[in-house]
Amino acid sequence: MIEPLAEEYRDIETRRVGESDLSDRNCVRCGDRHDRLEVVAFWQPILDEDDGFAYRWWAPCPTTGDPILMRDLKEPRPDGAD
Numbered sequence: 001m002i003e004p005l006a007e008e009y010r011d012i013e014t015r016r017v018g019e020s021d022l023s024d025r026n027c028v029r030c031g032d033r034h035d036r037l038e039v040v041a042f043w044q045p046i047l048d049e050d051d052g053f054a055y056r057w058w059a060p061c062p063t064t065g066d067p068i069l070m071r072d073l074k075e076p077r078p079d080g081a082d
């Protein structure tokens with residue numbers, strides 16, 4: 001469990017962080033490529049129990065509407081390894 005953002009960010013409208021270009025890879029939800037995704041920060045980030053990294057953002061796939069989970073692989077590794 002990761003601490004949620006401050007209470008003031010509970011409303012989704014306060015967590016819209018802008019557009020992201022994922023046209024350099026295939027969408028994990030539909031397999032197409034999207035160059036404009038509306039990215040939203042999770043109020044409560046999702047911890048990946050396997051490697052300790054957190055998914056901190058998501059964007060709806062424009063084709064299916066399913067959420068594409070995003071994380072920052074430049075974050076320091078939680079276990080201290082490189």
Ligand SMILES: [Zn+2]
Pocket residue numbers: 027028029030031032034061062063064
């Ligand atoms: Zn998609």
